[in-house]
């Protein structure tokens with residue numbers, strides 16, 4: 415058991431160190447975001463533009479590339495999602511970023527993912543029990559079975575002792591009766 419936990423720990427450690435090495439895109443995304451998007455966008459709260467947390471899950475990468483390169487082109491073409499977000503944000507046009515490549519935009523999305531706070535989970539810790547399992551240990555049936563088993567053994571021991579004592583006193587009485595007879 416202990417060695418299994420140890421091995422798991424080592425694996426986790428390796429996984430995280432590999433991740434940080436395999437993730438220079440996040441650094442790239444961060445620097446683009448801070449220099450060209452942060453004036454209007456915060457990841458976890460709306461400003462001039464919408465909060466961007468979860469945008470990588472909400473929209474496809476193709477859509478994001480088109481929107482970020484030229485949101486107005488997409489809106490004029492009548493893309494329903496683009497029109498809606500444009501109207502929700504008081505028709506403030508987002509400036510075009512035609513020079514950003516798909517790779518640049520993917521790295522921005524990676525950065526957004528890394529910075530997104532799990533808002534739902536914080537507001538309702540039990541809404542997704544599957545994700546919060548680590549925070550409590552549910553009492554398992556095994557524990558009850560163990561406690562009941564233990565109690566049964568104790569009861570059996572005590573009662574056999576009691577009968578043993580009773581039997582001895584009965585025997586002694588019999589002996590005394592025989593003597594006096």
Ligand code: HEC
Pocket residue numbers: 446447450451452453454455462463464466469473478481482485499500501503504505506507508509511522
């Ligand atoms: C001048 C302000 C401004 C800047 C700078 C800006 N945006 Fe925006 N952004 C907006 C506004 C306003 C919207 C809402 C849609 C609209 O009005 O067209 C928006 C919408 C978006 C959306 C759509 C969100 C959704 O929920 O679908 C994405 C994605 C986005 N911006 C990414 C970026 C990225 C990435 C950058 C930097 C490269 C950037 N924006 C720079 C103002 C800005």
